[in-house]
Amino acid sequence: MTQVGLLTESQKNELVGQLYDEDSYFNPIQDIDNNWIISVEEMEFCVNPEFQWVKTLPLIEYKPKPSPPFPPID
Amino acid sequence: MIINPYSFGVAYDPDAQAFITAAGITDNTQKSAINTLVVSMKGFGIWTKMKAIYPFVGGTATTHKFNLKNPADTNAAFRLVFAGGWTHTTTGAKPNAINTVADTFLIPSTSLTLNDQHLSYYTRTNSNLTEVEIGCNVVGSPPNTLLEIRTLGITYVSIAAGTYTTYTDPNSLGFYLGSRTASNSIRLFKNGSNVASGTTASTSNPNATLVLGGLNSGTSGIQFRTQKECAFSSIGDGLSVTEAANFYTAVQAFNTTLARQV
Numbered sequence: 001m002t003q004v005g006l007l008t009e010s011q012k013n014e015l016v017g018q019l020y021d022e023d024s025y026f027n028p029i030q031d032i033d034n035n036w037i038i039s040v041e042e043m044e045f046c047v048n049p050e051f052q053w054v055k056t057l058p059l060i061e062y063k064p065k066p067s068p069p070f071p072p073i074d
Numbered sequence: 075m076i077i078n079p080y081s082f083g084v085a086y087d088p089d090a091q092a093f094i095t096a097a098g099i100t101d102n103t104q105k106s107a108i109n110t111l112v113v114s115m116k117g118f119g120i121w122t123k124m125k126a127i128y129p130f131v132g133g134t135a136t137t138h139k140f141n142l143k144n145p146a147d148t149n150a151a152f153r154l155v156f157a158g159g160w161t162h163t164t165t166g167a168k169p170n171a172i173n174t175v176a177d178t179f180l181i182p183s184t185s186l187t188l189n190d191q192h193l194s195y196y197t198r199t200n201s202n203l204t205e206v207e208i209g210c211n212v213v214g215s216p217p218n219t220l221l222e223i224r225t226l227g228i229t230y231v232s233i234a235a236g237t238y239t240t241y242t243d244p245n246s247l248g249f250y251l252g253s254r255t256a257s258n259s260i261r262l263f264k265n266g267s268n269v270a271s272g273t274t275a276s277t278s279n280p281n282a283t284l285v286l287g288g289l290n291s292g293t294s295g296i297q298f299r300t301q302k303e304c305a306f307s308s309i310g311d312g313l314s315v316t317e318a319a320n321f322y323t324a325v326q327a328f329n330t331t332l333a334r335q336v
Contacts, residue, residue: 027159
């Protein structure tokens with residue numbers, strides 16, 4: 001089971017456009033239930049002192065939104 | 075007077091040295107590997123065909139972001155910007171297939187020639203899911219420029235077109251290269267071998283930035299994110315059969331020196 005960190009809407013807004021290390025940006029996305037989430041890698045590798053709170057986010061099972069078919073229909 | 079030649083350090087190719095300096099590479103094996111790669115590509119006559127070369131050496135996002143062909147820390151130099159949970163190590167950069175993407179800032183419609191272009195991706199991960207390793211289209215619609223390495227046993231390449239050249243692929247390990255050299259000639263190479271060829275006509279270049287780690291579908295977002303660890307990638311002019319084989323020779327020697335070849 002793949003786990004991800006669960007964000008509130010305001011936490012998501014705080015992270016958009018912000019770095020978690022010198023050259024890596026947070027990238028919150030929505031799961032199939034429209035929860036805002038980040039990956040456990042962003043939580044683990046975050047060294048930005050402003051966002052150390054991500055390390056204690058609650059973990060939930062990752063349920064992705066369905067992808068379109070591949071290859072795309074012409 | 076005896077002069078110790080080692081006191082003056084090793085003289086590297088100027089392009090290799092520029093990258094080493096920009097990326098802050100200090101390990102001598104990594105420096106030597108970069109230098110040999112550059113010298114080999116120049117010797118094979120393929121250096122000038124490159125727009126972007128991502129060697130993923132050094133083990134951090136900061137060292138991995140630089141374009142060997144133009145190691146300036148700018149979007150215009152096609153330096154990568156990483157987002158999401160990439161894992162950077164000495165073996166490469168591994169995306170998580172959840173929210174990872176690396177933007178190259180290279181837009182095919184402005185930087186690539188319609189019937190003369192290539193994409194490459196060296197994958198160290200064996201998987202068989204619907205994952206695009208490098209690509210873009212426009213809002214989910216053709217034309218596509220992409221490499222999709224092994225979905226349900228099939229690898230797909232499309233360059234400036236709406237249809238695909240395919241290859242029945244036993245695994246997703248190694249150096250993949252898609253090359254278009256004419257309006258009716260597209261080839262897929264795996265580990266230097268021409269494994270598929272097609273006559274799919276080019277239509278136009280997509281007007282979106284190429285990304286590593288998925289398919290940039292413009293306002294539709296990033297789709298088909300991959301989990302395949304990347305140990306090299308490039309974007310540039312089209313390569314012939316001989317040039318593609320030589321390119322593999324250079325890249326495989328590079329990754330062998332770094333003890334991460336597959």
